[in-house]
């Protein structure tokens with residue numbers, strides 16, 4: 001089973017630029033073309049939050065139009081830039097979303113791997129929180145078909161990465177999540193967005209990775225006093241392939257067209 005992960009497209013109303021500078025809509029459209037050009041095609045496409053930049057219904061209208069070009073089923077979670085009710089109204093047909101509260105869901109009908117959408121956002125805040133209610137919901141979800149290979153998708157990573165302006169906005173309460181996931185070895189990955197960079201680390205007995213954004217990259221700076229910055233680095237997506245007996249292999253795929261192919265020996 002082949003699963004592409006796009007993240008943090010920060011879609012804006014048609015014709016408007018992200019932060020007044022960057023055409024995030026065109027960059028997302030390029031990411032969609034890249035996904036559609038993969039051979040074989042993915043069985044499923046994930047978008048790990050910050051679907052739109054401002055939470056407005058008008059932006060979700062643009063997002064729906066751009067996402068409709070993806071030639072595979074799409075499931076997506078909200079991020080801190082999304083607005084839950086507008087998100088629910090716009091994408092309620094993509095998954096069995098609850099009518100109120102956090103937008104948790106289980107997507108199990110796309111192949112052998114199930115994806116759990118886990119909403120750790122806090123309305124009006126940039127950081128995320130794992131509270132008891134969220135952990136209890138996840139425990140119940142994981143206990144059903146506990147042996148089934150599972151990807152857990154959440155927006156804010158529960159990490160202290162050493163990049164100060166990212167760590168302030170992490171998902172708090174990660175130690176509870178780590179101990180919970182450690183009880184479910186079929187969790188192949190914890191997949192996050194939010195940080196607009198690729199990172200991976202051990203977490204709760206599995207692997208956690210964060211996806212790059214389809215638009216700007218948040219600066220990699222490891223000094224405690226580093227000021228927040230972002231750059232227009234080459235955007236990228238992640239491609240997760242699951243095989244029976246192997247589990248999941250994650251590929252980092254730059255978005256764009258590049259010179260080649262060349263031979264090698």
Ligand SMILES: [Fe+2]
Nearest residue numbers: 008050079194
């Ligand atoms: Fe973002």
